[in-house]
Amino acid sequence: MTHLPLAGRRVIELGTMVAAPFATHILSQLGAEVIKVEPPTGDTTRALVRGGPSGTFIAYNHGKKSLSIALDTPEGRDVFRRLVASADIVIHNLSPSATRKLQITADDLAAVNPRLIYCHIRGYAAGPQHDDLATNPVAEASTGVMDDHRIDGRPSRLGPSYHDQFAGAYGVIRILATLLQPAPTAEERRIEIGLYETGLHVAARDLAGVQLKMQLLGRPEKEGGGEFSMPGYGAYQVNDGRWLYLLVLTDAHWQKLATALGMPEADDPALAKLRERKKQRERVEAAVRAAVGKLGFDEAAERLRAAGVGFSEVLPLERVLAAPQARQPGKLRDLDYRGLHFEAPEFPGQAECSPGLPPPELGEHTVELLRGLGFDERACAALVEQRAVAVAREGDFAWAPVRPEASGKA
Template sequence: MSNGFQPLAGMRVLELGTMIAAPFATHILTQLGAEVIKIEPPAGDTTRSLVRGGPSGTIIAYSHSKKAICLDLTTEQGREVFRRLVATSRVVIHNLAPTAARKLGVTADDCMAVNPNLVHVHIKGYTHGPQAEGLMTNPIAEAATGAMDDHRVDGRPTRFGPSYHDQFAGTYAVIRVLAALMDPAADQAARRIEVGLYETGLHLAARDLAGMQLKTQLLGRLEKEGGGEFSMPGYGAYRTADDRWVYLLVLTDAHWARLTRALSMPEDGAPEFAKLRDRKKARETVETAVRRAVEGLAFAEVEARLDAAGLGFHEVMPLERVLDAPQARAAGKLREVGFRGLQFEVPEFAPDPAGAADPGLPPPEIGEHTEALLAELGYAPDEAAALLSSGAAKAYQSGDFAWAPVRQKA
């Protein structure tokens, strides 16, 4: 964390995470100063092998500044190392399936038997209820909570691009951890935290669910307005003459008046389009008018006119240009991360205007800190060697999860 702001400095957090939800939660905690130890099985976190057999961007973005130990928790020796780690820690966060958590001995009961003062967080598919043992992934959460029904490509319900439900679940986990740490009277029940991907999705959909119920009760029938643009004509993405996309924020009648004036649209001042309710009735006509106005101008001209009119808008940025924006490059917004001889710029959780970012640790290789942590936990060299030779623990070996070479086209 930058600027010396490390409220969780000195606090050890154990992560048994795969994919995104738990690693994202612990990523935030590292940015708040916590020491995070990533515990992985010999097969590694799934994201270690997603790109040509090697680590994906998830490892680079969300596991920098962590330490890594590799343990086989199906062995008693591996579980004993884990118990020693638990005894030295304040928080354990995992997103294992319920059956796997019990099999590997990482449940709240298992961990609190070793460390009664622990905060234990299980990010799982569902919390209490008839599906408490069920499995869930990010796109299944989108499907189950209504989000996917409103996100269609060519009429087919489709998952979002980023795994927002995973990331929100991780963020909710952090909030619950901080709340438990702030309460000196928190008993074990309060420190046994479960965050469900399904329940996270329900909460995220609360506004839409309440809005649907409101309209149903007011109108006496079910009425849903599809589309992420809330069915407001002129609110959405439009292509410019030079094949760039601009996203317009046209929420109010005043916005509509400014838009039509700024783009010199024939509809400027037309009374039949002045009110939102009328524009909704003539949605196709209004959408066509906005589309024609935007596609008749180059992006720079659209930008200048909308800026002058004081309207909300932004170019729809392709990923390869996002970090080129001056706002993204302001002091303290990006962290320089080196990994395997490559250099990355990774956005910070809490940017520091002073720009004094602590470089932290690079993303760890699997088992990179296994030997150092075994020594710290009190294992003599011969005991550590026995753990490594038995396979109960594993240290990083050059070539583990290497990216496959890129073949040059002939």
């Protein structure tokens, strides 16, 4: 196995839900030791599915160690400070008020470990809303994404927490950039990633586009999204009920598509250019729907592949990992967890997947880590008795049994 670049680095995560756990998931996949510090109540995602761990917890927390600390106790804070002194990086996504209350601000932790890289993923970075709360959908609402995504006319969140994940990835990029510097300053060791600022960056293309239209046209005209601005680009149903997503970005793509599907429009010079196809959007869309709808999936796929047209079947989640492309070495990590088997997608770019830890039970590694910090057996027992730390207990966060009548509905 290739030596991983962050091997030997210790990362402390105080994370909940998605943003910080996703960031430390990436750091773990790059070789870092990630210690997930959780309160005695555990990460919220430990109890989201029938009282037990959710897909989010399983996907983004395998390979980590769990240390359960009550940071609101003096003894717990002492344990945490010792841990911080041993670490290279701390990353968290707690609210600004909780960060101050628990005494885990950048100043607090720099006093313990001046060489620490500190990354706080929060609602907003510097500005008048610095202490305001924001979540993934709030970032979507405030940066234009939600206005473009409407269900029955009502602005709605996208579904997946992409802004959380982008923010986590941006945090990793900043951390790696800091590690590359031979002598980062104290300020450079303090990283703030705002969900709002993440949303701005993700929306940069659309924000630049609306400014362009304002200056060219004098009005804030916007397209309904990339696929709707290019007729023939999008999802179309074949005659056996499955769906194809067609990639038609250029005039050359259009010509290949129309020819592959035997469309008479392939020979129409009035449709050769995108600008003209946009003017006849309804005609083009109807023609593509009709041509695709005459074919079964296998025949349509064969024709499109032979013509060099980009496409994919629109797959439901339960079929995604069965695709031959997903089965190639280095793409899926086998995880056995609580008697169940999972295949977790690996960090992109791996050639192979090495065995790793399953998702940890709450406090599973508490005693092991305390001993590594210099606490002897008696001190460990005292901390547990004082409820300054917690250890794993059988039956915690168990999935409720599925009743026969409820099977498939949970």
